[in-house]
Amino acid sequence: xxxxLMIKVTPFFVEAAWVTVQISVLSLVLGLxxxxxGAWARLGRSRPLRVLGGAYVSLxxxxxxxxxxxxxxxxxxxxxxxxxxxTAGVIGLGVNIGxxxxxxxxxxxxxxxxxxxxxxxxxxxxxxxxxxxxVLPQAARLMxxxxxxxxxxxxxxxxxVSTISVVELTYTAQRFIGSTYxxxxxxxxxxxxxxxxxxxxxxxVQWLDARHAID
Amino acid sequence: MSDTMTRPATGGGKATxxxxxxKDAHKSFGAIEVLKGIDLSVERGxxxxxxxxxxxxxxxxxxxxxxxxxxxxxxxxxxxxxxxxPLTGKAFERHINAVRQRMGMVFQHFNLFPHLTVMExxxxxxxxxxxxxxxxxxxxxxxxxxxxxxxxxxEAYPSRxxxxxxxxxxxxxxxxxxxxxxxxxxxxxxxDPELVDEVNLVMKQLAQEHMTMxxxxxxxxxxxxxxxxxxxxxxxxxxxxxxxxxIFTAPKAERTRAFLRKYLRD
Numbered sequence: 001x002x003x004x005l006m007i008k009v010t011p012f013f014v015e016a017a018w019v020t021v022q023i024s025v026l027s028l029v030l031g032l033x034x035x036x037x038g039a040w041a042r043l044g045r046s047r048p049l050r051v052l053g054g055a056y057v058s059l060x061x062x063x064x065x066x067x068x069x070x071x072x073x074x075x076x077x078x079x080x081x082x083x084x085x086x087t088a089g090v091i092g093l094g095v096n097i098g099x100x101x102x103x104x105x106x107x108x109x110x111x112x113x114x115x116x117x118x119x120x121x122x123x124x125x126x127x128x129x130x131x132x133x134x135v136l137p138q139a140a141r142l143m144x145x146x147x148x149x150x151x152x153x154x155x156x157x158x159x160x161v162s163t164i165s166v167v168e169l170t171y172t173a174q175r176f177i178g179s180t181y182x183x184x185x186x187x188x189x190x191x192x193x194x195x196x197x198x199x200x201x202x203x204x205v206q207w208l209d210a211r212h213a214i215d
Numbered sequence: 216m217s218d219t220m221t222r223p224a225t226g227g228g229k230a231t232x233x234x235x236x237x238k239d240a241h242k243s244f245g246a247i248e249v250l251k252g253i254d255l256s257v258e259r260g261x262x263x264x265x266x267x268x269x270x271x272x273x274x275x276x277x278x279x280x281x282x283x284x285x286x287x288x289x290x291x292x293x294x295x296x297x298x299x300x301p302l303t304g305k306a307f308e309r310h311i312n313a314v315r316q317r318m319g320m321v322f323q324h325f326n327l328f329p330h331l332t333v334m335e336x337x338x339x340x341x342x343x344x345x346x347x348x349x350x351x352x353x354x355x356x357x358x359x360x361x362x363x364x365x366x367x368x369x370e371a372y373p374s375r376x377x378x379x380x381x382x383x384x385x386x387x388x389x390x391x392x393x394x395x396x397x398x399x400x401x402x403x404x405x406x407d408p409e410l411v412d413e414v415n416l417v418m419k420q421l422a423q424e425h426m427t428m429x430x431x432x433x434x435x436x437x438x439x440x441x442x443x444x445x446x447x448x449x450x451x452x453x454x455x456x457x458x459x460x461x462i463f464t465a466p467k468a469e470r471t472r473a474f475l476r477k478y479l480r481d
């Protein structure tokens with residue numbers, strides 16, 4: 001193992017890891033927004049919206065994320081969508097993880113006992129008040145873990161955007177392999193940095209979970 | 216309203232109007248008809264207990280009065296206002312939210328809000344819906360918690376309470392809206408036997424204050440002690456009704472006799 005080489009290239013990898021963090025955080029924000037929207041549509045009273053939400057989930061969970069990225073980045077220009085790799089990566093990953101977020105958020109809302117809504121409504125609270133004051137605060141706690149799992153999957157999935165030439169960790173590793181012919185070392189550095197990012201993410205989730213534990 | 220115009224003006228009309236009136240209530244879940252034409256009226260200050268085997272429709276009836284179940288046919292009236300008014304969409308939403316504020320409901324499984332303290336459980340609805348100041352609502356809640364014997368638990372979360380304490384908080388929460396009637400849906404069925412009495416005691420206290428109450432219960436002894444009238448339901452109909460003495464000691468219908476025999480033996 002070429003330790004000298006590893007030490008020499010590590011700063012470049014750290015820089016690339018920062019790109020991975022950025023792309024992950026931005027797609028996470030987009031994914032959460034899409035998930036909230038998707039769950040709202042799927043749980044709503046409007047049938048067309050429910051169908052639309054269902055179609056979104058089926059489409060983006062039912063096809064490979066890689067294909068979705070390719071369609072957006074390589075197919076996009078054909079229909080007039082010209083995105084730089086980073087933007088395409090964020091949108092592609094965000095919309096994809098949003099489908100999973102939709103199901104996690106929906107599941108958490110449905111997991112709040114029906115009796116909670118009934119008790120709130122029986123006091124005279126409107127549907128919206130019962131949702132905001134009673135159901136969502138309880139569902140939020142139930143969401144933390146599944147959304148954490150999704151976030152970790154997202155960080156790992158972000159390696160896919162190397163295929164559309166976003167200069168993040170995986171892409172950087174591949175580039176250095178091209179010039180050094182040391183795949184073991186290069187991928188090892190990338191792996192360690194992925195682990196560090198994911199460790200940080202898991203700690204955040206644990207902190208949130210502990211903070212919002214029920215009594 | 217035209218309704219009051221046609222009513223004979225005896226004592227303003229209001230005194231003679233039942234607090235709760237159910238007319239020809241029908242309700243099916245799929246192919247199963249759970250309510251097959253129920254008529255019921257509860258006068259102001261009266262306490263009516265509904266007894267009957269599981270699946271007799273008694274809980275569904277109670278839930279229909281609060282519109283947690285919607286009837287297929289029939290009418291529900293609360294103090295001269297039709298609960299299941301022929302309105303749709305937003306108009307009905309507004310109507311039912313207003314009507315429900317005048318009915319307190321207590322559930323078998325308490326349904327306290329676990330993310331709120333006891334105090335917040337009790338003050339949430341009056342604060343949101345009655346536009347009162349925080350202080351006024353708090354004072355009211357303190358009085359109610361004192362009444363149910365839980366003044367010292369105001370800042371506790373529900374998970375720290377026993378079943379009996381939870382149910383007493385649930386009663387205080389319902390009373391905080393100052394309802395005209397209280398509906399109890401098997402309020403003590405989920406409790407350990409030694410915790411039943413503390414809840415019954417609170418209910419008896421309400422009875423002494425002439426709260427209008429409709430109580431679905433499995434406890435014959437309690438029904439006999441507090442109710443002015445007992446209804447026996449079976450198979451979606453009211454089989455028999457009358458004062459508790461008569462229902463428990465000299466039931467007319469064979470079905471009532473069979474039910475009571477089985478129940479009192481167990």
